[in-house]
Amino acid sequence: MPLRLAAKWALIAPALALLLLLFITPIGWFIWESLTELGSLEEVWLETQAVLGSRAILGAILNTNGIALTVTVMVLVIGYPLSYALSRARGLAFSLVLLCIVIPYFTSVIVRTYAWMVILGRNGLINQILLGLGFVSEPVDLLYNRTGVIIGMTYVLLPYMVLTLYAAMKAVDQRLLQAAEGMGAKPMAVFAKVFLPLTLHGVTAGSLIVFILALGFFITPALMGGPGDIMMAMLIEREIELSHNWPVAALMTIVLLGITLALYALYGRVSDKAEGGFAR
Amino acid sequence: MIGPTLRTAALQLLVVLLCTAMLAPIIIVVIASFSGDGYLKFPPDTLSLRWYVRFLGDPRWLASLWNSFLIAAMTCVLSTVLGFLAAYAMARGTFSIRKTITALLLMPLIVPHVVTAIALYFLSARFGLIGFKPWIAVAHSVVALPIVLVILQSALKVVDPNLERAAMIFGCTRMGVFRRVVLPLVLPGVVSAMLFSFLTSFDELVISLFLAGIRAETLPVRIWNSLLLEVEPTIAAVSSLLIAVTCAALLVEWGVRRARERTLATRN
Numbered sequence: 001m002p003l004r005l006a007a008k009w010a011l012i013a014p015a016l017a018l019l020l021l022l023f024i025t026p027i028g029w030f031i032w033e034s035l036t037e038l039g040s041l042e043e044v045w046l047e048t049q050a051v052l053g054s055r056a057i058l059g060a061i062l063n064t065n066g067i068a069l070t071v072t073v074m075v076l077v078i079g080y081p082l083s084y085a086l087s088r089a090r091g092l093a094f095s096l097v098l099l100c101i102v103i104p105y106f107t108s109v110i111v112r113t114y115a116w117m118v119i120l121g122r123n124g125l126i127n128q129i130l131l132g133l134g135f136v137s138e139p140v141d142l143l144y145n146r147t148g149v150i151i152g153m154t155y156v157l158l159p160y161m162v163l164t165l166y167a168a169m170k171a172v173d174q175r176l177l178q179a180a181e182g183m184g185a186k187p188m189a190v191f192a193k194v195f196l197p198l199t200l201h202g203v204t205a206g207s208l209i210v211f212i213l214a215l216g217f218f219i220t221p222a223l224m225g226g227p228g229d230i231m232m233a234m235l236i237e238r239e240i241e242l243s244h245n246w247p248v249a250a251l252m253t254i255v256l257l258g259i260t261l262a263l264y265a266l267y268g269r270v271s272d273k274a275e276g277g278f279a280r
Numbered sequence: 281m282i283g284p285t286l287r288t289a290a291l292q293l294l295v296v297l298l299c300t301a302m303l304a305p306i307i308i309v310v311i312a313s314f315s316g317d318g319y320l321k322f323p324p325d326t327l328s329l330r331w332y333v334r335f336l337g338d339p340r341w342l343a344s345l346w347n348s349f350l351i352a353a354m355t356c357v358l359s360t361v362l363g364f365l366a367a368y369a370m371a372r373g374t375f376s377i378r379k380t381i382t383a384l385l386l387m388p389l390i391v392p393h394v395v396t397a398i399a400l401y402f403l404s405a406r407f408g409l410i411g412f413k414p415w416i417a418v419a420h421s422v423v424a425l426p427i428v429l430v431i432l433q434s435a436l437k438v439v440d441p442n443l444e445r446a447a448m449i450f451g452c453t454r455m456g457v458f459r460r461v462v463l464p465l466v467l468p469g470v471v472s473a474m475l476f477s478f479l480t481s482f483d484e485l486v487i488s489l490f491l492a493g494i495r496a497e498t499l500p501v502r503i504w505n506s507l508l509l510e511v512e513p514t515i516a517a518v519s520s521l522l523i524a525v526t527c528a529a530l531l532v533e534w535g536v537r538r539a540r541e542r543t544l545a546t547r548n
Contacts, residue, residue: 008373015366015385015425022422023388026399033402078298085295100299106476106526107306108483110500111519114507115305118312118322118516125308125322155305187287216392218486223507233394240398253395264390268383 027257034250051251057235061255064231067149067221068214074154075161075210076203082158083165087172105159113220116152117143120224148224156220157213161206168202169195201270208267212260232256306523313516320513331517341518344502347413348482351498354417355424355481360474362421363428368462370429371436389426393486396422401490411493419487424477431476435469436462468540475529482525 003011038044051057086097104112119125120142127139142148172195180190218233225231230238232252239249308322313331315324335341366385375381388396400419401410409415439462447457463470485500492501499522503515 003369003373008369008375011365011369011373012375012381015362015429016381018362018418018421018425019384019388022400022403022419023391023396024384026403027391027395030399030402081291081294082298085291097295097299100302102530103527104302104306106479106483106530108485108500108519108522108526110483110485110503110507111309111522112305114503114515114519115309117507118320119305119308121320123321128322155302158302212390216394218392218394219504233392236394236398240401246402249398253398256392257395260390260392264387 027253030246031250031253034246038247047247048251051248052255056230057248057252060230060232060235060252063229064215064233067146067153067229067231068211068217070150071153071157071214072207072211074150075157076207078154079158079161079165079206080203083162083169086162086166087169101159101162104155105163109156109219110223112156113152113223116148116155117224120148120151143224144226146225146229148226149221149229152220152224153214153217156217157210160213161210164206164209165199165202168199168205172198204270205267208263208270212263212267215260215263216256309516310520310523312513313520315513315516317513320516331513334514335517335521338514340497341499341502341514344497344499345521347492347496348499351413351417351420351488351496352478352481354414355420356474356478358417359421359424359428359477360470363425363432363473363477364470366425367429367432367436370433371439372441385429386426388423393423393484397487397490400487404491410491411495413496416488416491416496416498417481419491420481420484421477423484423487424480427480428473428477431473432466432469435466435472439465468536471536472533475533479526479529483522 035044038047082097082101086094086101089097117124121127122139122141122143124142126142127136130136130140131138142151176194176198177190180194181187185193216233217231218237221229221231222234222237233256236249236252236256239245239252312320312322312324314327314329315321316326316328316330317324370378370381400422404410404412404415404419443461443465444457447461448454452460483500484498485504488496488498488501489504492498497505499518503518506512506515
């Protein structure tokens, strides 16, 4: 039953009010108050230059983008075959593969991070195996450095990629693949010329989502990284918790939010285009 | 035909390996939690329940478990009610700015939780709301709402508006249509929404970290605080509990969906 004008707005108003009062307004207010604390516009500009010019902050911005990019590539390389298998599997095999993706997906990020800390530690499982097989003579440092951060974040973000790619692969018309095969294309050619191009929008969408989420990561790099792996979200938290430096935190937030929202807008365009393409 | 078979076998092997790698960390934590050793070690030399005994015997851990449960229950109710109303409005009403509304409603999923958390902290500190549990639940609802909306919007898509029209023609009131037609049809969706909003809050760390203070320390916050000190085995027991809650929620959700499919199948 279609809703009258007043009714539909009355129904949606509570949800919108929650977001306006507890999400949009606080973010705006926090940035505004923190920056006006500095004084005039000129002083804000000077502070901005000082902050963005500082080594620590520039380093964090570079680190964040570097880590997010590496993680996105890792997640894509691991996620693509996994999604392919999921889109092809039937019955019990499908349920099992799905289970292996969904259970970690809904497990708390801190639990998943802790799990990898147990595995990668100096006397963790990986080091025991490496030592036992004689590949190394002393434990390898896999934790509290970049390797740990990449492994942990890849694990946490993989389900997002797999579920996005799965949707794209499921939408591929199987008859197109059969047609290519029927006309004599080799399996590799069917993949490279038909399947891959048809799933490319999923690759773009999944990569964007993973990259966006990786940019704002906090828990995993804070627990698994070393002193050289400070990411932007961690720096913002430190500015507030340790040094109570609200203006710097606000400036960092603007940078982080700016990149995130720009990429989100791009994501919106990519997924719009993909939908348009399939809505024949 | 060796080529294709070999390729399939290689892919299968790869998938088995990847699936194992996905599940292994979780299984390892659960096994490690039953360790009888004095420090965290995998595989454990002896098995025991000592870390569970320590967890359940520690008033601070228990208090954080209770806090988590309370906050998650409040979040679940609030976000599902608000989400249902909004999803219904989106499904049955026409909005000229639908895209803007959708983008706004999904925004909390995209904006880094640290940003949301700090902004809420800034607000809460001014009004003395740090450590107030219902307030933390309201804050958690901000991030749970988009999840509820996505689930309920797809659940409502299945409900034919003509069924609602028919009921109204036969003299049913708006409330009657809601109670007798809409709600029974979307009930599985509502159950999923409730479960996943509960899980979102129960597992949430970053917002709680800023808003909990000392009074309302939740389980993830307590894990975080102890992890900064050492990787002690009690955390493995607590983590196993969180994993069990996740698995239970997924199982219930799956059960509800199965039951619904079966009733639909018998009716047809």
